[in-house]
Amino acid sequence: MSGWLAIAGLGPGDAALVTPEVTAALAQATDVIGYIPYVARVPRRAGLVLHASDNRVELDRAALALDLAAQGRRVVVVSSGDPGVFAMAAAVFEALEAGPPDRRDLDIRVLPGITAILAASARAGAPLGHDFCAINLSDNLKPWALIEKRLRLAAEADFAMAFYNPRSKARPEGFARALAVLRESCGADRPILFARAVATPEEDLRIVSLGQARPEMADMRTMVILGSSQTRLIPRTGRPILYTPRFAVEGA
Amino acid sequence: MSGWLAIAGLGPGDAALVTPEVTAALAQATDVIGYIPYVARVPRRAGLVLHASDNRVELDRAALALDLAAQGRRVVVVSSGDPGVFAMAAAVFEALEAGPPDRRDLDIRVLPGITAILAASARAGAPLGHDFCAINLSDNLKPWALIEKRLRLAAEADFAMAFYNPRSKARPEGFARALAVLRESCGADRPILFARAVATPEEDLRIVSLGQARPEMADMRTMVILGSSQTRLIPRTGRPILYTPRFAVEGA
Numbered sequence: 001m002s003g004w005l006a007i008a009g010l011g012p013g014d015a016a017l018v019t020p021e022v023t024a025a026l027a028q029a030t031d032v033i034g035y036i037p038y039v040a041r042v043p044r045r046a047g048l049v050l051h052a053s054d055n056r057v058e059l060d061r062a063a064l065a066l067d068l069a070a071q072g073r074r075v076v077v078v079s080s081g082d083p084g085v086f087a088m089a090a091a092v093f094e095a096l097e098a099g100p101p102d103r104r105d106l107d108i109r110v111l112p113g114i115t116a117i118l119a120a121s122a123r124a125g126a127p128l129g130h131d132f133c134a135i136n137l138s139d140n141l142k143p144w145a146l147i148e149k150r151l152r153l154a155a156e157a158d159f160a161m162a163f164y165n166p167r168s169k170a171r172p173e174g175f176a177r178a179l180a181v182l183r184e185s186c187g188a189d190r191p192i193l194f195a196r197a198v199a200t201p202e203e204d205l206r207i208v209s210l211g212q213a214r215p216e217m218a219d220m221r222t223m224v225i226l227g228s229s230q231t232r233l234i235p236r237t238g239r240p241i242l243y244t245p246r247f248a249v250e251g252a
Numbered sequence: 253m254s255g256w257l258a259i260a261g262l263g264p265g266d267a268a269l270v271t272p273e274v275t276a277a278l279a280q281a282t283d284v285i286g287y288i289p290y291v292a293r294v295p296r297r298a299g300l301v302l303h304a305s306d307n308r309v310e311l312d313r314a315a316l317a318l319d320l321a322a323q324g325r326r327v328v329v330v331s332s333g334d335p336g337v338f339a340m341a342a343a344v345f346e347a348l349e350a351g352p353p354d355r356r357d358l359d360i361r362v363l364p365g366i367t368a369i370l371a372a373s374a375r376a377g378a379p380l381g382h383d384f385c386a387i388n389l390s391d392n393l394k395p396w397a398l399i400e401k402r403l404r405l406a407a408e409a410d411f412a413m414a415f416y417n418p419r420s421k422a423r424p425e426g427f428a429r430a431l432a433v434l435r436e437s438c439g440a441d442r443p444i445l446f447a448r449a450v451a452t453p454e455e456d457l458r459i460v461s462l463g464q465a466r467p468e469m470a471d472m473r474t475m476v477i478l479g480s481s482q483t484r485l486i487p488r489t490g491r492p493i494l495y496t497p498r499f500a501v502e503g504a
Contacts, residue, residue: 021268090381104488110374122362129342133385157405236356
């Protein structure tokens with residue numbers, strides 16, 4: 001029996017957001033590899049070996065996955081959300097490229113999942129209904145100067161902006177700097193969504209203006225979406241609906 | 253029994269990519285509304301009324317959905333991919349905002365789906381593994397000058413770029429202009445993915461350089477993803493893997 005490797009997205013948290021494709025891959029797997037809280041979401045069964053590891057060891061995890069698949073095991077690497085968006089798929093391909101060339105012809109598939117920004121967007125309305133960008137604010141991964149440059153250009157392009165990892169434990173001051181750049185570029189009135197623990201029992205959504213936004217409104221489980229100049233609020237009982245119309249006007 | 257409205261994403265095509273949340277909403281619905289080929293993907297059953305309509309009547313569809321939910325029906329508006337990304341959710345909220353204020357307190361939910369760019373990205377590797385943007389190239393929705401401005405700024409920000417509706421039947425010359433702008437901004441060597449009919453039996457993926465890219469490589473069922481300056485190809489038997497590493501360097 002020949003081995004394979006699937007890099008699968010578990011979605012943001014709710015089992016009702018896991019695709020049947022991912023469920024089927026988990027049912028056929030011999031080994032599941034991932035960050036501890038994601039592996040904890042995989043149903044246990046006899047014969048399934050779970051390899052849970054701490055954060056920041058993505059390349060070790062990727063190397064183990066490739067080793068096991070090369071040995072003929074059926075391996076699923078699990079990510080939260082979608083594995084292709086700031087998650088394990090890129091890490092596995094980094095390891096594949098750096099490793100022995102004979103590994104390249106392994107049966108490797110990426111199984112998409114509901115990524116956190118799209119789950120957060122759905123809960124709030126449709127803030128990403130027009131052109132948008134997604135930026136990882138973790139400066140473990142890139143220098144601050146590059147983050148700031150991207151924020152300013154995204155504001156000039158009038159994208160709605162979705163932010164992953166807004167406030168890392170290691171460098172929480174980065175998000176305060178990002179908010180300051182955005183206020184300067186987009187003004188204080190622009191709506192911003194803080195969506196914490198979307199699709200879990202602890203879900204908490206909050207929409208404020210950029211002027212009211214504070215770094216403490218985000219933690220490591222929060223997704224942040226800033227509207228474009230066209231993004232609107234529909235007042236209703238309870239939290240308003242946040243959405244961006246499909247049409248854009250020039251000079252917007 | 254009080255009515256509700258769910259705006260649901262059917263994913264790119266394969267039933268294995270429809271979330272259980274969407275399947276459950278369809279099982280409880282009295283009415284399904286949408287563009288003809290998307291409604292055709294919904295399982296028929298006794299008592300379920302299907303309202304299929306042609307393209308470009310999004311606002312009529314949205315108004316019908318709100319009317320039926322206000323009458324106490326259980327309504328699902330279906331979109332391909334994710335309803336919040338260039339799809340029906342924004343159209344429903346446009347209709348809601350323009351319509352009678354008492355409709356605003358209806359039970360309206362957006363149910364996320366696997367959007368086409370993430371399905372295409374998964375099939376190719378992980379080209380959206382770092383910061384990226386999504387741009388709708390249809391100039392039905394915005395003036396060409398705004399599209400061109402966004403392309404140039406996105407290139408300067410060094411985003412990977414995902415393009416929806418690259419080549420509309422009405423104005424196919426737009427995509428040729430977009431490719432010319434991108435070649436000027438990103439150079440001829442940048443890899444670009446043409447992913448046609450992803451997650452359907454007609455799926456066809458092609459990776460070329462921007463210099464080799466031709467407008468005819470895209471049609472209305474094609475998603476296009478252009479790499480950032482960091483996007484790489486891993487040669488292997490068959491189609492190479494296209495991915496963007498998680499780390500970025502300054503000046504990239």
